Amino acid sequence: MLKTIDRAGEPLVRLSGVGVQRTGRWLVRGVDMEIRPREIVTLIGPNGSGKSTTAKTAIGILKPQEGTVLRRSGLQIGYVPQKLSIDWTLPLTVERLMKLTGTPSASEIAEALEATGVAHLAKAEVQALSGGEFQRALLARAMVRKPDLLVLDEPVQGVDFSGEVALYELIRRIRDRTGCGILLISHDLHVVMADTDTVICLNGHVCCRGTPQNVVASPEYLKLFGARAAETLAIYRHRHDHTHLADGRVLHQDGSVTDNCHPADGHHDRAHDHGHDHSHGHTNA
Amino acid sequence: MLDGFFSRALVAGIGLALTVGPLGCFIVWRRMAYFGDTMAHSALLGVALAFLFQINLMAGVFLVASLVSVALLLLQRRGALSTDALLGILSHSTLALGLVMVAFMSWVRVDLMGFLFGDILAVSRTDIALVYGGGAIILGLMAWLWKPLLAATVNEELAEAEGMAPERSRFVFMLLMALVIAIAMKIVGILLITSLLIIPAATARRFSTTPEQMAVLASLIGVVAVLGGLYGSLHFDTPSGPSIVVAALVLFLLSLFSFTRRPAGALQ
Numbered sequence: 011m012l013k014t015i016d017r018a019g020e021p022l023v024r025l026s027g028v029g030v031q032r033t034g035r036w037l038v039r040g041v042d043m044e045i046r047p048r049e050i051v052t053l054i055g056p057n058g059s060g061k062s063t064t065a066k067t068a069i070g071i072l073k074p075q076e077g078t079v080l081r082r083s084g085l086q087i088g089y090v091p092q093k094l095s096i097d098w099t100l101p102l103t104v105e106r107l108m109k110l111t112g113t114p115s116a117s118e119i120a121e122a123l124e125a126t127g128v129a130h131l132a133k134a135e136v137q138a139l140s141g142g143e144f145q146r147a148l149l150a151r152a153m154v155r156k157p158d159l160l161v162l163d164e165p166v167q168g169v170d171f172s173g174e175v176a177l178y179e180l181i182r183r184i185r186d187r188t189g190c191g192i193l194l195i196s197h198d199l200h201v202v203m204a205d206t207d208t209v210i211c212l213n214g215h216v217c218c219r220g221t222p223q224n225v226v227a228s229p230e231y232l233k234l235f236g237a238r239a240a241e242t243l244a245i246y247r248h249r250h251d252h253t254h255l256a257d258g259r260v261l262h263q264d265g266s267v268t269d270n271c272h273p274a275d276g277h278h279d280r281a282h283d284h285g286h287d288h289s290h291g292h293t294n295a
Numbered sequence: 296m297l298d299g300f301f302s303r304a305l306v307a308g309i310g311l312a313l314t315v316g317p318l319g320c321f322i323v324w325r326r327m328a329y330f331g332d333t334m335a336h337s338a339l340l341g342v343a344l345a346f347l348f349q350i351n352l353m354a355g356v357f358l359v360a361s362l363v364s365v366a367l368l369l370l371q372r373r374g375a376l377s378t379d380a381l382l383g384i385l386s387h388s389t390l391a392l393g394l395v396m397v398a399f400m401s402w403v404r405v406d407l408m409g410f411l412f413g414d415i416l417a418v419s420r421t422d423i424a425l426v427y428g429g430g431a432i433i434l435g436l437m438a439w440l441w442k443p444l445l446a447a448t449v450n451e452e453l454a455e456a457e458g459m460a461p462e463r464s465r466f467v468f469m470l471l472m473a474l475v476i477a478i479a480m481k482i483v484g485i486l487l488i489t490s491l492l493i494i495p496a497a498t499a500r501r502f503s504t505t506p507e508q509m510a511v512l513a514s515l516i517g518v519v520a521v522l523g524g525l526y527g528s529l530h531f532d533t534p535s536g537p538s539i540v541v542a543a544l545v546l547f548l549l550s551l552f553s554f555t556r557r558p559a560g561a562l563q
Binding site for chain 2: 066069070071087088089091094096097099100101102103106107110111112135155161
């Protein structure tokens with residue numbers, strides 16, 4: 011199942027038709043995704059839509075039950091998990107946190123902390139940091155590994171709006187400086203930075219994908235995120251082939267209902283292509 | 296130097312305290328106090344089985360404690376019961392099984408109190424060699440495992456993603472715990488082993504700024520507790536194992552006191 015990609019210029023990670031199952035239920039299915047050097051890919055979707063599952067499968071924490079995951083050989087990964095609480099009993103300064111999985115030099119640590127703007131907190135205990143400071147410290151820790159691929163699971167949680175903007179700006183600068191690929195997870199496209207190259211909208215499967223502008227304009231995005239998302243949109247005509255029911259099942263255009271939605275399940279005449287197709291009226295937003 | 300029973304007790308106790316410091320820190324950081332207790336309680340089942348099959352006592356305890364930790368990991372993965380309930384079941388049923396089996400074996404005379412509360416004053420030169428030999432192995436492996444174990448303690452998935460193989464280090468850590476229990480049983484007894492792991496580590500927390508500092512301090516505080524407990528037991532004619540734990544408790548309480556007055560103080 012697991013192969014490595016070793017040709018230069020190839021994607022860092024490539025997922026093809028990946029599905030992950032837990033206790034008999036598919037968390038995600040039919041996910042195709044690739045991340046290249048210098049590329050920022052953002053996964054969005056509501057809670058429980060499989061964003062974290064997809065990211066964890068991409069970096070090898072979870073094993074897929076179907077499909078393949080290819081990683082470039084010797085891929086160095088820097089990971090900022092969604093939930094990270096450090097027990098008070100563990101004495102850990104920001105400086106010590108930097109050396110958690112690697113052995114960076116003192117100057118590398120200072121540089122990373124400087125870049126993320128928490129150099130003054132090097133000697134502080136991590137439990138004493140504010141939400142924003144902690145996220146920056148975690149970002150510095152992932153960065154100091156000089157990763158080829160940086161994976162950030164909801165990096166702006168617990169950060170106020172101006173802090174969010176600053177953090178996204180920081181993430182973009184890291185990409186510009188190091189040339190690493192970035193996989194970003196967010197639950198809201200509105201705060202996803204404009205620098206994202208590809209947005210993948212998940213809801214148990216890939217609902218739509220494209221540039222941020224394209225995704226915001228897609229009816230699938232509209233349905234997932236509801237009225238608030240709709241406010242930002244003009245009426246948009248689009249052809250779509252399935253509807254997510256309230257109980258999580260999927261109503262297809264051919265009238266059938268399935269437990270989940272999968273490009274290869276035979277209910278889709280075009281597998282989730284949300285390109286511009288203005289021939290059909292948009293219903294049920 | 297090792298001629299008197301008291302000096303043998305001191306040497307064995309110091310060796311054990313030095314060994315368990317770093318392990319105790321991980322038990323505290325990973326919130327595994329009850330887990331350690333469960334493994335320790337299963338030691339009595341190990342003792343009973345060792346008598347039954349006429350194998351070395353320490354080997355029996357090591358095997359049973361390892362098996363219990365593996366059983367717990369497997370049951371946890373099935374996820375039918377909470378870890379807390381599983382620990383409660385395993386902890387007391389292995390202890391009870393051990394007691395029942397020992398009672399059945401009328402042909403062996405077992406000093407039950409010695410196993411439950413330790414008999415440090417009866418340690419032999421062989422025991423001392425085991426404490427220091429086993430201690431060297433444990434500390435060596437802990438040094439080797441330190442980075443992955445610490446990374447997994449902070450976040451299991453982060454350790455996995457960044458290539459630190461958390462499963463392997465957790466497995467080796469379990470084996471080390473089983474080994475410590477096998478070695479420590481004779482000194483502080485089955486019921487008090489975890490306290491020697493946890494109390495010095497908890498005491499060291501208030502004086503440490505890095506995990507490594509806390510591990511070393513926990514060992515040193517353990518040594519002080521052993522010295523205080525043994526001399527106290529000599530002076531007041533109290534049982535030695537419990538006296539060591541009481542001495543550790545006194546140090547812990549003192550650390551609470553000094554903490555409120557000098558937040559960043561060093562150990563006196």
